[in-house]
Amino acid sequence: MSSFKIFEIAGTGMSAQSVRLNTTASNLANADSVSGDPNQVYKSKHPLFEAIRASLGQNAASSGVAVKGIVENQAAPTARYEPGNPLADANGYVYAPNVNTVEEMVDMISASRSYQNNVEVMQTAKDMMLATLRLGQ
Amino acid sequence: MPSSIDNYIGVHAAALKLRSQRTEVLAANLANADTPGYRARDIDFKNALAAASGQSNATGGVHLATTRAGHIGNAAPDGTPAPELKYRTPLAPSLDGNTVDGQLEQAAFAENTVRYQATLSFISSKFRALMTAITGQ
Numbered sequence: 220m221s222s223f224k225i226f227e228i229a230g231t232g233m234s235a236q237s238v239r240l241n242t243t244a245s246n247l248a249n250a251d252s253v254s255g256d257p258n259q260v261y262k263s264k265h266p267l268f269e270a271i272r273a274s275l276g277q278n279a280a281s282s283g284v285a286v287k288g289i290v291e292n293q294a295a296p297t298a299r300y301e302p303g304n305p306l307a308d309a310n311g312y313v314y315a316p317n318v319n320t321v322e323e324m325v326d327m328i329s330a331s332r333s334y335q336n337n338v339e340v341m342q343t344a345k346d347m348m349l350a351t352l353r354l355g356q
Numbered sequence: 357m358p359s360s361i362d363n364y365i366g367v368h369a370a371a372l373k374l375r376s377q378r379t380e381v382l383a384a385n386l387a388n389a390d391t392p393g394y395r396a397r398d399i400d401f402k403n404a405l406a407a408a409s410g411q412s413n414a415t416g417g418v419h420l421a422t423t424r425a426g427h428i429g430n431a432a433p434d435g436t437p438a439p440e441l442k443y444r445t446p447l448a449p450s451l452d453g454n455t456v457d458g459q460l461e462q463a464a465f466a467e468n469t470v471r472y473q474a475t476l477s478f479i480s481s482k483f484r485a486l487m488t489a490i491t492g493q
Contacts, residue, residue, distance in 0.1 A: 336462065
């Protein structure tokens with residue numbers, strides 16, 4: 220039954236986008252989590268999306284999305300001179316995470332729109348199936 | 357007897373099946389809107405319908421020959437050839453190789469849904485006419 224696959228596809232899309240929203244929330248929440256050690260400071264995280272081609276043998280039409288993994292941004296943290304900060308290192312520096320808040324906000328909006336798209340697809344597929352069930356009545 | 361009902365419904369049964377397959381393809385496109393390297397696909401509806409209803413020998417596509425056990429063909433489990441899937445030509449290609457245009461896919465999805473419902477109401481009215489003929493009221 221091919222119509223059920225639409226739910227599966229939209230479902231994988233929704234779960235992938237919610238992982239993306241989770242990483243964005245985590246990045247934004249930790250945007251100001253400074254540390255005295257540049258190796259211990261929070262690094263911004265981003266999900267890697269990949270199309271699922273598992274069912275390619277039967278019908279090449281369907282491919283959902285999978286989160287292949289979460290990568291951490293390896294850019295160097297920003298060093299700030301704050302000798303009054305209790306977390307500061309011996310030279311008076313604290314290290315701020317490499318989170319770009321503007322980028323994260325844009326990512327959040329994009330993820331939220333994509334999520335809504337998938338919800339809409341699911342809703343429409345449901346309506347179509349219900350209309351098909353009512354066929355002949 | 358079933359074949360005469362098939363004749364009565366005409367092309368609409370095949371059209372309904374193709375529409376639901378196209379919904380699946382478009383759902384996959386929308387779900388993969390943020391997957392790097394994903395290429396948007398679509399069904400060439402006119403050719404696919406002509407091939408499905410046996411009106412045309414030229415399907416315009418290539419079918420995989422399965423000459424040995426273990427070969428994977430591009431036919432559905434029930435033996436009907438899979439509809440021709442074509443890659444969309446992107447209007448504005450992105451750097452990550454993704455060719456999904458969200459707005460275009462949404463428009464195609466909405467159009468496909470309306471046409472699906474139109475096909476449904478065609479079949480529905482055919483059945484109503486049949487019921488009128490049977491009951492004579």
